[in-house]
Amino acid sequence: MPFIKPHVVVKEIDSKYWQLIEPIRYKAKHQEFIVPKGFKTDFATVPPIFTWLIPTYGLYTKAAILHDYLCKKKIISRADADGIFRRTMRELGVSFIRRWMMWAAVRADSLLKGASIGEIIIWLLIAIPSLIFLAIPSLVVFIWLAMFWVLEYIIFGTLKPLSRKRVNKPRFFMSQSQKKL
Numbered sequence: 001m002p003f004i005k006p007h008v009v010v011k012e013i014d015s016k017y018w019q020l021i022e023p024i025r026y027k028a029k030h031q032e033f034i035v036p037k038g039f040k041t042d043f044a045t046v047p048p049i050f051t052w053l054i055p056t057y058g059l060y061t062k063a064a065i066l067h068d069y070l071c072k073k074k075i076i077s078r079a080d081a082d083g084i085f086r087r088t089m090r091e092l093g094v095s096f097i098r099r100w101m102m103w104a105a106v107r108a109d110s111l112l113k114g115a116s117i118g119e120i121i122i123w124l125l126i127a128i129p130s131l132i133f134l135a136i137p138s139l140v141v142f143i144w145l146a147m148f149w150v151l152e153y154i155i156f157g158t159l160k161p162l163s164r165k166r167v168n169k170p171r172f173f174m175s176q177s178q179k180k181l
Contacts, residue, residue, distance in 0.1 A: 001027070002026055002027045002028060003024065003062050003088070003092070004026070004027065004028050004093075005022070005023040005024070005025065008020070008022075008024065008061055008062055008065065009021040009022040010041075013040065016042050017040050017041065017042055017043075017121070018040070018041055018042070018043065019038060019040050019066070019157075020035060020036070020037050020038060020039045020041070021037065021041070022037060022038050023035055023036050023039050024062055024064055024065055024066060024160070025083075025132060026050035026062075026088065028084065032074070033066060033069070033070065034085075035065055035066055035069040039065070039068075039069055041064070041065045041069075042056065043056045043057040043061050043065065043070050044056050044057065044060060044061070044064040044102065045064075045068075048144070048145075049138055049141060049142050052102065052132070052137070053099065053101075053134070053137070054102060054106055055119050057076070058094075059093055060089045060092060060094045060098075060099075060102065061088075061093045062088065063085055063089045063094070064085070065093055065113075066085070066088060067081055067082070067085040067088075067106065068082065068128065070084065078110045079107075079110065081106050082103060082106050085102070085103060085106060086099060086100075086102075086103040089102065089103070103131070104127075104130070108123065111123065114156055149170055152170035153170050155172055156168075156169060164172050
């Protein structure tokens with residue numbers, strides 16, 4: 001396997017970000033990439049509403065960290081980084097459909113940055129089958145997350161005046177301060 005070490009060693013920074021304690025080394029056919037110790041990652045960047053389908057970490061964790069590094073440091077083109085992401089997920093044993101969904105998401109992100117309205121419409125027409133596949137379960141998950149958040153808020157409102165200790169306020173999604181890290 002082209003990743004030299006079998007495990008990722010990280011330290012939690014906060015509820016979203018992790019820092020590498022040991023470097024990750026990937027040896028491709030013609031190049032070698034080293035993600036250095038200290039690199040900050042969120043593993044796979046997945047919108048919260050889709051984490052039921054694609055968790056932020058799994059078999060693909062090393063591939064996601066390498067992809068983040070290649071994109072942030074601009075070592076190679078974004079298209080090449082996306083291709084390496086797909087290849088490394090295959091080498092790590094990620095299933096075909098999950099691998100291609102994740103790759104399609106990072107390619108779409110790459111292609112749609114700065115795209116015209118016409119290009120976005122064409123992309124949406126091509127993506128409609130996937131969007132239909134994800135729409136209903138995502139809507140169900142979103143509704144249940146919203147109901148859970150309301151329940152958390154009701155319990156928070158009840159406990160706060162009764163508690164002498166600090167009661168954590170519920171968050172529906174990540175706060176702006178967490179996004180900036």
